[in-house]
Amino acid sequence: NYFLDTKQWHQFGAISPIPSAKIYTPRDSMSTWLFSPLLYPIFRALPFNLGQWFRYVVRDNSWKWKEEAWPKEMLGDVWWAVGPGGGQLWISDAGVNVQVVTRRNDFVKKVADYAALNIYGLNVVSSEGIIWQRHRKITGPPFNEKNSSLVFEQTLRQSKGMLASFTQDADGKKSKPGQEPVVEDLVRWTMIATLNVISGSALNIKALWPTHSVADISAQEEVEYSRETKSESHGLPFQRSFDSVMNNVRTLVVFPPIILRNSPLKLMRSMQQASEDFKTYMHELIHEHKSKLESGFDSNVSGTGDLLGSIVRGSTGSKGETLSEEEMIGNIFVFVLAGHETSGTTLQSAIILLACFPEVQRMVQEEIDGIWREKKECEELVYGDYGKMRVIMAVMLETLRLYPPVVMLPKFTVEHTTLTYNDITIEIPADSRVSLDIVSTQRNPKYWNPNPHQFTPSRWLMPPSYVALPEANNESPAHANLLCPPKGAFIAFASGFRGCLGRKFAQVEFCTLIAVLLKECTVELVQEGGEKWEEAKKKTMKMMDNRTTALAMRLNCKIKVRFVKRGSESFPK
Numbered sequence: 001n002y003f004l005d006t007k008q009w010h011q012f013g014a015i016s017p018i019p020s021a022k023i024y025t026p027r028d029s030m031s032t033w034l035f036s037p038l039l040y041p042i043f044r045a046l047p048f049n050l051g052q053w054f055r056y057v058v059r060d061n062s063w064k065w066k067e068e069a070w071p072k073e074m075l076g077d078v079w080w081a082v083g084p085g086g087g088q089l090w091i092s093d094a095g096v097n098v099q100v101v102t103r104r105n106d107f108v109k110k111v112a113d114y115a116a117l118n119i120y121g122l123n124v125v126s127s128e129g130i131i132w133q134r135h136r137k138i139t140g141p142p143f144n145e146k147n148s149s150l151v152f153e154q155t156l157r158q159s160k161g162m163l164a165s166f167t168q169d170a171d172g173k174k175s176k177p178g179q180e181p182v183v184e185d186l187v188r189w190t191m192i193a194t195l196n197v198i199s200g201s202a203l204n205i206k207a208l209w210p211t212h213s214v215a216d217i218s219a220q221e222e223v224e225y226s227r228e229t230k231s232e233s234h235g236l237p238f239q240r241s242f243d244s245v246m247n248n249v250r251t252l253v254v255f256p257p258i259i260l261r262n263s264p265l266k267l268m269r270s271m272q273q274a275s276e277d278f279k280t281y282m283h284e285l286i287h288e289h290k291s292k293l294e295s296g297f298d299s300n301v302s303g304t305g306d307l308l309g310s311i312v313r314g315s316t317g318s319k320g321e322t323l324s325e326e327e328m329i330g331n332i333f334v335f336v337l338a339g340h341e342t343s344g345t346t347l348q349s350a351i352i353l354l355a356c357f358p359e360v361q362r363m364v365q366e367e368i369d370g371i372w373r374e375k376k377e378c379e380e381l382v383y384g385d386y387g388k389m390r391v392i393m394a395v396m397l398e399t400l401r402l403y404p405p406v407v408m409l410p411k412f413t414v415e416h417t418t419l420t421y422n423d424i425t426i427e428i429p430a431d432s433r434v435s436l437d438i439v440s441t442q443r444n445p446k447y448w449n450p451n452p453h454q455f456t457p458s459r460w461l462m463p464p465s466y467v468a469l470p471e472a473n474n475e476s477p478a479h480a481n482l483l484c485p486p487k488g489a490f491i492a493f494a495s496g497f498r499g500c501l502g503r504k505f506a507q508v509e510f511c512t513l514i515a516v517l518l519k520e521c522t523v524e525l526v527q528e529g530g531e532k533w534e535e536a537k538k539k540t541m542k543m544m545d546n547r548t549t550a551l552a553m554r555l556n557c558k559i560k561v562r563f564v565k566r567g568s569e570s571f572p573k
């Protein structure tokens with residue numbers, strides 16, 4: 001019962017050799033998870049600090065940013081949150097992180113937590129054990145150089161459309177200096193770009209940028225999509241069904257199809273219709289790929305590098321090592337899910353940080369100028385330039401260090417096991433949650449001094465003589481002389497067996513988009529009500545800390561920026 005269970009776990013925490021926090025809500029309660037950000041202010045307002053423990057159950061760990069309490073209120077690098085339902089071990093020590101991610105049979109994903117992601121089929125994100133191995137074996141290889149080059153092409157197209165819409169007025173004319181449109185809702189646009197890039201690179205479709213100017217929002221309604229309805233049987237053109245699925249993913253994941261299909265709300269019925277159309281289109285695409293393969297087409301040689309094509313090809317192997325059509329669709333769905341919001345929010349954070357740190361933006365622009373100086377007239381940016389974007393990569397890694405879109409890596413123990421921390425053996429009972437705290441690890445002064453909370457991309461830029469320590473991780477092998485942090489100290493892309501499959505994908509996308517946006521323009525904060533630049537920066541940096549988890553960690557407020565012609569900046573030179 002609740003009281004005995006609570007008492008037993010609190011006693012367990014008290015005798016553990018590491019610190020512990022007493023929790024009073026059931027550990028696996030879905031309603032606590034859902035409503036914790038709303039309940040937190042109520043608990044925090046209780047007298048005599050009675051509700052302080054609630055901070056440890058807030059799903060997004062947001063108190064670490066908001067209350068400027070970090071790291072004072074942290075209980076240490078490794079500590080227990082204990083209460084009814086069991087214990088949750090929180091880790092922000094690099095060495096312990098490594099132990100967890102490299103012992104994949106001891107620290108597993110709790111698949112029940114991911115069941116909602118199986119709406120189209122089992123996939124590499126939601127599975128464990130031998131099923132996960134089979135999925136990873138087939139879904140890993142498609143993230144290759146050919147795909148990276150496709151990602152580059154897709155991003156080039158999107159970023160040009162994006163830049164035009166940031167620098168043209170509502171009539172589609174180039175804005176005059178000082179009259180550039182205000183980008184009110186930056187994340188909306190970065191998410192459209194990343195959704196289009198992933199759909200393009202996963203399925204080889206060419207989505208168009210939806211508007212000629214962000215000042216003319218109505219234009220979005222008139223979007224023309226490149227892939228039109230394929231047969232009479234579909235209600236929606238492909239891209240519309242795809243966008244609808246991705247934009248309404250939370251509803252689709254929470255409500256079963258039967259409820260949506262029979263809902264009295266037209267909106268819900270149309271979401272389900274779009275979802276069914278998406279599935280039919282995906283089956284059609286898979287059949288197209290299969291028949292090409294049967295007719296002797298070798299996608300390895302002449303394919304475009306799109307993820308679906310490679311998966312279909314990789315799935316023609318021996319029995320037991322293939323994916324069913326449902327599983328292929330399931331994987332494409334989670335690629336889009338895992339890749340679109342994470343990348344979109346990272347780009348948003350980085351663009352705002354660049355607006356706040358003009359000296360960093362200048363370094364980025366000098367790098368871009370250097371790349372263009374080497375080109376002949378009429379030459380374009382090419383995939384080969386990606387490796388030259390060291391400073392942009394440093395900006396990405398530093399953004400991810402401070403504002404990772406995924407804040408925690410959740411693991412679970414099926415059997416009793418142990419971890420070693422500073423020569424201490426930590427006993428971990430079966431059925432414990434083990435959470436790798438990405439935010440605290442990546443702000444831990446043990447690894448990130450000096451100024452671990454400060455945005456300093458130059459910490460990643462090493463001289464040519466740099467030799468990485470043996471126990472270090474190279475976060476972007478395509479770039480020379482970037483800092484290799486100690487293994488387990490940078491885990492924004494996870495690490496070990498279940499490391500992010502789309503790391504390079506996201507990196508190519510990020511660098512290409514920034515290189516296009518900042519070639520001729522500078523991003524600036526919009527100063528409001530006569531505020532001084534320093535005031536605007538201070539206000540913005542405070543807003544940057546105001547985040548909550550949706551699918552990925554998101555800013556709670558909109559930060560306005562503007563893209564002005566280089567040379568006409570208004571921030572201090």
Ligand code: HEM
Pocket residue numbers: 124125136198334335336338339340342343346400405406408409410491492493494497498499500501502503505506
């Ligand atoms: C800035 C962008 C990104 C970040 C920060 C990021 C971060 C992560 C993290 C932290 C995980 C581990 C999650 C967990 O185990 O709970 C993960 C896994 C994964 N990511 Fe990413 N990701 C990014 C972009 C992408 C992209 C663009 C794709 C695909 C196109 C992608 C595909 C995946 C997949 C398939 C997994 C599951 C791997 C497995 O479990 O074996 N990610 N990512």
